[in-house]
Amino acid sequence: DMDIELMRKSAKVLEPTFSELAEAGKTIELGQELRDEIGKIGRRGEATMMDATGGVNTHRGAIWNVGLLVTAASGLMTQEDQPFTAFSITQRAGSLASIPDSFIDSSPRPGATARKKYKVGGAVSEAASGFPHVIAILQAMGFYAGNFIPSRELQIKGLITCMSSLDDTCILHRGGAEALAFVHGWATDLLVESPPNEGLDVEKLSAFDQHLTNRNLSPGGSADLLAGALFLTSIFGESHANH
Numbered sequence: 001d002m003d004i005e006l007m008r009k010s011a012k013v014l015e016p017t018f019s020e021l022a023e024a025g026k027t028i029e030l031g032q033e034l035r036d037e038i039g040k041i042g043r044r045g046e047a048t049m050m051d052a053t054g055g056v057n058t059h060r061g062a063i064w065n066v067g068l069l070v071t072a073a074s075g076l077m078t079q080e081d082q083p084f085t086a087f088s089i090t091q092r093a094g095s096l097a098s099i100p101d102s103f104i105d106s107s108p109r110p111g112a113t114a115r116k117k118y119k120v121g122g123a124v125s126e127a128a129s130g131f132p133h134v135i136a137i138l139q140a141m142g143f144y145a146g147n148f149i150p151s152r153e154l155q156i157k158g159l160i161t162c163m164s165s166l167d168d169t170c171i172l173h174r175g176g177a178e179a180l181a182f183v184h185g186w187a188t189d190l191l192v193e194s195p196p197n198e199g200l201d202v203e204k205l206s207a208f209d210q211h212l213t214n215r216n217l218s219p220g221g222s223a224d225l226l227a228g229a230l231f232l233t234s235i236f237g238e239s240h241a242n243h
Helices: 004-013 015-027 032-053 060-077 086-097 110-118 122-128 132-140 152-163 169-192 202-214 220-242
Strands: none
Touching: 004 015, 004 032, 015 032, 015 060, 032 060, 032 086, 060 086, 060 122, 060 220, 086 122, 086 132, 086 220, 122 220, 132 152, 132 220, 152 169, 152 220, 169 202, 169 220
16 A cells, blocks of 8 residues: 555655754653643654655654654753763653653554464554664674664664564554564574674565565564664764764
8 A cells, every 4th residue: 555655755754853853852841741842743644654755654653753752862961971872862761751642642543462372562652762773783783883874785684673572563463473473584694694884685585575575564663763874874874973
């Protein structure tokens, strides 16, 4: 129900949403007021996205994941006494995600349904834990070795790293526990055969991609977390380039 042009269009219309989230993070202290405010901004952004796509959910998970990281990064930028690192940003985002939203959204979501059915944490748990999979993606992309602008090959490796262990509710929703085990297994095998700081075997990666396509499996949760990791590399990559 989506193609690359729709993905780009819907991403573009979210730019004001992320600007609003950054402004909220900069001007409101970490706490309930900020949590409620970003919840409102996020829901408005989601409505804008749905309007642009004709009801197709292209970026709901990214609004949550990247939105929290944008808010956290913006808040830390204003505090001179706090360290400004990828880890400090993910930890602050985790603290923010751990605060319940005063607005109770009771509308059914595929992710929430899958979380309940398969007893997994999903996007809420990942965020509240300080985004451990974002840290794993950064590591796979060589971020901690000073590679702030990872190649496309290393970005894909980051994605596959996440897919090898994330309890992705998008996969669970579409294919159940068997599909998740299949994704974990294939992704792990690809990584085992790949040396550090190098890309993956292209033929095997293509075969994996074809299997996912044939089975209608979309690793949307991992993709959202890759977006979060790339947001962090963009901050430090830009800073590094300026120096």
